[in-house]
Amino acid sequence: xxxxxxxxxxxxxxxxxxxxxxxxxxxxxxxxxxxxxxxxxxxxxxxxxxxxxxxxxxxxxxxxxxxxxxxxxxxxxxxxxxxxxxxxxxxxxxxxxxxxxxxxxxxxxxxxxxxxxxxxxxxxxxxxxxxxxxxxxxxxxxxxxxxxxxxxxxxxxxxxxxxxxxxxxxxxxxxxxxxxxxxxxxxxxxxxxxxxxxxxxxxxxxxxxxxxxxxxxxxxxxxxxxxxxxxxxxxxxxxxxxxxxxxxxxxxxxxxxxxxxxxxxxxxxxxxxxxxxxxxxxxxxxxxxxxxxxxxxxxxxxxxxxxxxxxxxxxxxxxxxxxxxxxxxxxxxxxxxxxxxxxxxxxxxxxxxxxxxxxxxxxxxxxxxxxxxxxxxxxxxxxxxxxxxxxxxxxxxxxxxxxxxx
Amino acid sequence: xxxxxxxxxxxxxxxxxxxxxxxxxxxxxxxxxxxxxxxxxxxxxxxxxxxxxxxxxxxxxxxxxxxxxxxxxxxxxxxxxxxxxxxxxxxxxxxxxxxxxxxxxxxxxxxxxxxxxxxx
Amino acid sequence: xxxxxxxxxxxxxxxxxxxxxxxxxxxxxxxxxxxxxxxxxxxxxxxxxxxxxxxxxxxxxxxxxxxxxxxxxxxxxxxxxxxxxxxxxxx
Amino acid sequence: xxxxxxxxxxxxxxxxxxxxxxxxxxxxxxxxxxxxxxxxxxxxxxxxxxxxxxxxxxxxxxxxxxxxxxxxxxxxxxxxxxxxxxxxxxxxxxxxxxxxxxxxxxxxxxxxxxxxxxxxxxxxxxxxxxxxxxxxxxx
Numbered sequence: 191x192x193x194x195x196x197x198x199x200x201x202x203x204x205x206x207x208x209x210x211x212x213x214x215x216x217x218x219x220x221x222x223x224x225x226x227x228x229x230x231x232x233x234x235x236x237x238x239x240x241x242x243x244x245x246x247x248x249x250x251x252x253x254x255x256x257x258x259x260x261x262x263x264x265x266x267x268x269x270x271x272x273x274x275x276x277x278x279x280x281x282x283x284x285x286x287x288x289x290x291x292x293x294x295x296x297x298x299x300x301x302x303x304x305x306x307x308x309x310x311x312x313x314x315x316x317x318x319x320x321x322x323x324x325x326x327x328x329x330x331x332x333x334x335x336x337x338x339x340x341x342x343x344x345x346x347x348x349x350x351x352x353x354x355x356x357x358x359x360x361x362x363x364x365x366x367x368x369x370x371x372x373x374x375x376x377x378x379x380x381x382x383x384x385x386x387x388x389x390x391x392x393x394x395x396x397x398x399x400x401x402x403x404x405x406x407x408x409x410x411x412x413x414x415x416x417x418x419x420x421x422x423x424x425x426x427x428x429x430x431x432x433x434x435x436x437x438x439x440x441x442x443x444x445x446x447x448x449x450x451x452x453x454x455x456x457x458x459x460x461x462x463x464x465x466x467x468x469x470x471x472x473x474x475x476x477x478x479x480x481x482x483x484x485x486x487x488x489x490x491x492x493x494x495x496x497x498x499x500x501x502x503x504x505x506x507x508x509x510x511x512x513x514x515x516x517x518x519x520x521x522x523x524x525x526x527x528x529x530x531x532x533x534x535x536x537x538x539x540x541x542x543x544x545x546x547x548x549x550x551x552x553x554x555x556x557x558x559x560x561x562x563x564x565x566x567x568x569x570x571x572x573x574x575x576x577x578x579x580x581x582x583x584x585x586x587x588x589x590x591x592x593x594x595x596x
Numbered sequence: 597x598x599x600x601x602x603x604x605x606x607x608x609x610x611x612x613x614x615x616x617x618x619x620x621x622x623x624x625x626x627x628x629x630x631x632x633x634x635x636x637x638x639x640x641x642x643x644x645x646x647x648x649x650x651x652x653x654x655x656x657x658x659x660x661x662x663x664x665x666x667x668x669x670x671x672x673x674x675x676x677x678x679x680x681x682x683x684x685x686x687x688x689x690x691x692x693x694x695x696x697x698x699x700x701x702x703x704x705x706x707x708x709x710x711x712x713x714x715x716x
Numbered sequence: 717x718x719x720x721x722x723x724x725x726x727x728x729x730x731x732x733x734x735x736x737x738x739x740x741x742x743x744x745x746x747x748x749x750x751x752x753x754x755x756x757x758x759x760x761x762x763x764x765x766x767x768x769x770x771x772x773x774x775x776x777x778x779x780x781x782x783x784x785x786x787x788x789x790x791x792x793x794x795x796x797x798x799x800x801x802x803x804x805x806x807x
Numbered sequence: 808x809x810x811x812x813x814x815x816x817x818x819x820x821x822x823x824x825x826x827x828x829x830x831x832x833x834x835x836x837x838x839x840x841x842x843x844x845x846x847x848x849x850x851x852x853x854x855x856x857x858x859x860x861x862x863x864x865x866x867x868x869x870x871x872x873x874x875x876x877x878x879x880x881x882x883x884x885x886x887x888x889x890x891x892x893x894x895x896x897x898x899x900x901x902x903x904x905x906x907x908x909x910x911x912x913x914x915x916x917x918x919x920x921x922x923x924x925x926x927x928x929x930x931x932x933x934x935x936x937x938x939x940x941x942x943x944x945x946x
Contacts, residue, residue, distance in 0.1 A: 253686050254686050254687070255686060259611060262609050262622065263609045263610060266604075266608075266609060266651070267609065267624065267648060267651040267652065268651060268652045268653060268656075270609075271648075271652070297865055298861065298862045298865050298866070299859075299861060299862075300861060301861040301864055301865050320715050320716075321715045431848075435844045435845075435847070435848065436840055436841055436844040437841055437844045437845045437848065438838070438841035438845075439845075440841075440873070441866070441869050441870075443862070443865065443866045443869065444845060444866070446862070447845070447848050447849070447852075447866075450852055450857060450858055450862075451848065451851075451852075454852075454855075454857035454858070455856075455857055455858055455859055458852075458857075458858055458859060458862060459859070462862070485619075486611075487622075488621075488622065488645070489611055489612060489619060489620070489621040489622030489643065490619060490621075490700075490702075490703060491618055491619045491620070491700065491703055492619065497710075497715070497716060498710050498713070498715070498716045499707050499708075499710035499711040499713075499716045500707075501703070502703050502706035502707050502710050503702060503703055503706060505710060506706065556686075599749055599750045600747065600748070600749040600750070600758075601747070601748060602745045602746065602747050602748075602761065603724055603745060603746040603747075603748060604724075604728065604744065604745040604746065605745060608724060625723050625724055625725045626723070626724040627721050627722075627723060627724075628721070628722045628723070628724060628727075628746075628757065629719060629720065629721055629722075630720065630722070630757075631720045631722075631796075632793045632794055632795055632796060633794075635751075635756050635757075635790075636722065636756060636757040636790055637751070637754045637755060637756045637757070638748060638754070638755045638756075639721060642723070647725070650723065650725040650726070651725050678754070678755070679753070
């Protein structure tokens with residue numbers, strides 16, 4: 191019984207931890223612009239992150255190797271270094287965008303200058319990370335993010351047009367570049383690679399063994415699957431409340447209106463709280479993902495299971511990334527622009543980190559009986575192809591649509 | 597460890613872990629002792645950022661030396677003699693402690709300021 | 717016994733030629749086996765499919781050769797120069 | 808790198824100074840319509856006391872800034888000949904939008920102000936729609 195409870199708690203944390211500023215922005219904008227017609231893109235992204243996370247979690251449990259360990263061993267030093275620099279760059283943009291998101295939500299609660307809240311938000315997150323053990327961090331932000339289900343409730347409350355929803359499961363044939371830009375953005379937002387670096391390193395932190403493979407599978411399939419429902423909730427609610435009114439949600443605060451309209455102040459507060467925890471959690475994950483990447487690549491001691499002084503270079507790395515993320519925000523760049531760039535550039539770098547994991551997951555030398563089975567093999571390669579296509583399409587679409595500006 | 601294995605596939609770029617389970621560098625290069633016409637054996641493992649330049653395509657080596665430092669034994673590169681290697685599996689485990697092999701020195705130096713902080 | 721030191725990084729991706737200057741590809745890996753306390757090099761894995769070998773693509777679970785003629789016995793290596801490795805002509 | 812920056816700056820200058828085409832003008836008016844639509848939702852929340860005043864204030868300020876920004880953009884640009892009148896009209900409406908949403912920022916907790924702002928926004932939105940239609944018919 192205790193085991194079941196533990197598994198359930200882990201899954202719940204995975205659900206709440208699924209959404210970040212990129213999901214909030216892209217799903218809401220997609221619903222407001224294109225109604226239900228882009229719904230098909232969400233499951234593509236969600237299954238993709240599930241496949242990637244399941245494989246990297248399995249590799250972590252069986253071989254004790256998190257993602258960047260695998261990248262270093264499989265790609266070697268020089269190619270690995272290129273992948274490292276590319277991932278750190280998009281990671282930094284993501285972290286900066288998430289800190290900015292935290293600052294915006296705090297601003298919506300308390301109305302004070304953005305820069306002040308960016309600073310306070312970052313300091314608050316650093317303090318939480320410093321004193322809280324790994325599992326605590328995961329749970330705190332994961333559970334807090336669950337109030338985002340208010341958006342799913344809002345979507346259902348408004349009685350969606352199920353017929354139109356049904357049409358959303360297939361792409362629209364004659365569609366604009368903007369439509370495809372949003373399709374790529376939605377897939378990319380679900381597939382943010384920092385989540386996987388964090389997830390697989392977390393598996394090693396928690397000392398996973400092959401006995402934990404069921405937990406891993408449930409986290410990846412059920413946790414991320416239900417997390418995807420949150421994304422769809424945002425899109426469907428925006429399709430009902432924003433598209434007919436002609437609202438273009440260009441601000442993070444606009445997202446919260448989706449809950450305020452049906453549920454008033456309670457809905458608003460729940461939405462803002464959920465956003466605060468989800469985005470704050472993503473900031474923590476992104477900063478850790480960066481530190482994990484460097485430490486694993488260079489072979490430093492790493493991990494939250496040690497005290498900050500037990501893995502000092504790792505500690506320095508995540509502190510430094512918080513500082514750099516803040517510095518980017520201080521230039522006055524709009525966090526939502528940062529979000530778009532970080533999401534789209536992430537997907538460009540994604541195949542580079544995905545391939546080494548796929549290659550290890552299928553390799554019986556390292557994985558023994560836990561190597562990719564039939565389903566994982568087919569899905570694994572299918573997603574490699576999808577990722578390459580999406581990665582190749584991303585940059586031209588970004589330029590052609592002026593970053594979604596139309 | 598296996599009786600026969602391939603260096604790049606199984607040993608190069610792997611994580612080195614000391615007897616206390618502390619991660620203390622990666623196998624950044626391997627020293628082979630011998631010459632053509634006579635046996636060539638593994639002499640030791642090299643680890644540290646000073647090895648990076650030699651691992652990178654020639655045109656970028658100058659840049660790498662600027663970024664990561666040149667190969668200075670005892671400073672940017674540490675040598676682990678092969679007899680110190682206990683096993684090669686998921687990680688490369690050592691018989692001894694990192695401190696005795698001068699590995700992970702930067703981590704130890706940075707440790708003190710953090711230890712003074714609450715919760716550190 | 718010689719105390720010359722050859723770094724693995726020097727061997728990797730080194731061009732391989734035979735005595736008559738014919739190119740045989742590049743060095744992708746080095747195979748060793750146990751000999752008492754030591755591990756000694758038995759051969760070099762060479763060929764043109766470098767990337768695939770490196771990524772662990774065409775690898776059997778055991779270190780079975782990629783393909784028999786892509787393994788070059790260490791005894792056949794005549795000299796290691798700065799930018800190439802010279803091997804005995806194939807008989 | 809420096810050459811890229813210069814090139815980038817050059818593009819910005821060109822884009823900022825070239826005459827605004829009809830489609831760009833239409834796009835500007837559509838942006839104003841979107842701001843008006845969102846502002847109505849915020850004003851609704853204030854009118855029915857279904858929001859928090861900090862949220863309404865910050866959101867109203869952001870939207871008013873958007874309207875002001877769009878007004879400046881339109882006012883500074885030269886437009887294709889024949890569209891000056893529509894452009895001037897758009898600038899006037901953007902200014903009205905800025906002022907109206909601005910009063911929401913000042914009184915985010917006042918239900919009466921919320922209701923008034925909402926009505927005023929409806930009329931601005933109607934005017935913007937008419938302007939879009941005229942831009943669609945012209946040319």
